[in-house]
Amino acid sequence: MRAHRRDQASVGTERNVSEGRLADMVSLDYRDRIYEHYVHARTSSLAPTTLSGFASQEPYLTRVIRAHFPRHRDATILDLGCGHGTLIHFARRAGYSSIVGVDRSPEQVAEANRLGIEGVREGDLMAVLAELPDESQDVVIAFDVIEHFTREELLPFVDEVRRVLKSGGKWLIHTPNGESPFFGRIRYGDFTHEQAFTATSMGQLLLSSGFISLNCYEDTPVVHGLMSAFRYVIWTVLRGLLRVYLAAETGQSRGAIFTQNLLIVAVR
Numbered sequence: 001m002r003a004h005r006r007d008q009a010s011v012g013t014e015r016n017v018s019e020g021r022l023a024d025m026v027s028l029d030y031r032d033r034i035y036e037h038y039v040h041a042r043t044s045s046l047a048p049t050t051l052s053g054f055a056s057q058e059p060y061l062t063r064v065i066r067a068h069f070p071r072h073r074d075a076t077i078l079d080l081g082c083g084h085g086t087l088i089h090f091a092r093r094a095g096y097s098s099i100v101g102v103d104r105s106p107e108q109v110a111e112a113n114r115l116g117i118e119g120v121r122e123g124d125l126m127a128v129l130a131e132l133p134d135e136s137q138d139v140v141i142a143f144d145v146i147e148h149f150t151r152e153e154l155l156p157f158v159d160e161v162r163r164v165l166k167s168g169g170k171w172l173i174h175t176p177n178g179e180s181p182f183f184g185r186i187r188y189g190d191f192t193h194e195q196a197f198t199a200t201s202m203g204q205l206l207l208s209s210g211f212i213s214l215n216c217y218e219d220t221p222v223v224h225g226l227m228s229a230f231r232y233v234i235w236t237v238l239r240g241l242l243r244v245y246l247a248a249e250t251g252q253s254r255g256a257i258f259t260q261n262l263l264i265v266a267v268r
Helices: 002-027 030-036 051-068 086-093 106-114 125-131 151-164 183-187 199-207 226-250
Strands: 077-080 099-103 120-122 137-143 165-176 213-218 261-267
Touching: 030 106, 051 086, 051 165, 077 086, 077 125, 086 099, 099 106, 106 120, 125 151, 137 151, 151 165, 151 199, 165 183, 165 199, 199 213, 199 261
Parallel strands: 077 099, 077 137, 099 120, 137 165
Antiparallel strands: 165 261, 213 261
């Protein structure tokens, strides 16, 4: 009996130790591991070797800046989850000198520094927002960011962004589009993605949080040459076919967005 009791005690101790180790492992945010190696833990580096590697993104980002940035070049702009600073680079080139960015990944920040992009620092996005005064920003940018949050994490984030925006200020959001037939390539293309959105769900989230309006845009190909023009024509035809399919199934297709990502511009 005594030996049996010792065995039970030993098993209980081992179980407690094992459960304690498991609890420690679970308490570690899985995102910390991924973000620590966010640039190079993939089949090809996320960051280009030189600024010329930004060329493929230039037409789209230039269009976003022209269409949605304030006209006054001294606008205060905060790029949350700025990565290695691609948008900041093109915004500064367009004359916006008061744009700064923050990213949680130390590798992303290191790449921005290597590329010579100023105004990028490492930090927790919520902590950075908490440091800012009310109504201090003309524009807040969150490109490929909100899909990394759980629902419980996202609500306080939305509230903080709204708090720091000036009245009439804009929040520019780029995120996976759950309505796209290929949304899974984006939603599951990153281990740290938690969710995807549609124009409808973004309206629910932002309008219920106090934003006065929002517009959702497709990530259409930007025509800047012969090849991109050809892509645009093919894409337009395929989008038309998808709308016909949706109309046949549901009786309506107006407002449907089928690109893998969508751009949301919300006004405070």
